[in-house]
Amino acid sequence: MSTHEITAQNLEAAITGNDIVLLDFWAGWCGPCRMFAPIFEQAATKHPDIHFGKVDTEAQQDLAAGFRITSIPTLMAFREGVLVFSQPGALGAPQLDSVIEAVRGLDMDDVRRQIAEQRAEQPAS
Template sequence: MATVELTKDNFNDTVDQQGMVLVDFWASWCGPCRMFAPVFESASERHDDVVFGKVDTEAEQELAGAFGISSIPTLMVVRDGVVVYAQPGALPEQALEELIGKARDLDMDQVRHQIQEQQSSAQ
């Protein structure tokens, strides 16, 4: 599956769905972003059940700002509408595969419970 260009118009519809979405925040002038792009694209071809989206931070500054993106590339993993990972840095292929595996293995009921506990204790 090819990567999907994400914009402020389709971002929420894409990441709020059931399943897993990997989002690559990038820019054309960013060397590490260009190095990570083929790794991300290759993974998208191996994982048909995962949506791979790219946000051009130059074209979508409002979207990048909404997520506090200050370093690129930043990879975000959203599972069943919940952000379960968001870190800057270009990952090598093996590390990306491990991350996808770990995200698949998450018990999302437990993740939601932990989020609720954190929100309750913060109030």
């Protein structure tokens, strides 16, 4: 499987329609982004059960702003619609594999419980 272009129009469907989604926020002028691109593509081929999306921060400025992207490349991982990982900087193949395995290994019931606890602790606005 190859990567998919993610836009404001298809983002929600990508995140809600797939168990695991990895998003690469990038730009054509970004050297580290160009270095990370083939690693991301190889991972997409190696893990066809994961939805690999690329967000061009130049073309999708509102989307990048909505995710508060301040450094590229930035990798985000969603599992069952929940953001579970976000990190700026290009990763090597072994590091990306480690992120994928960690995301696969998450106990999502525990993750949702932790999120609910954090929300309960926040003062009402």
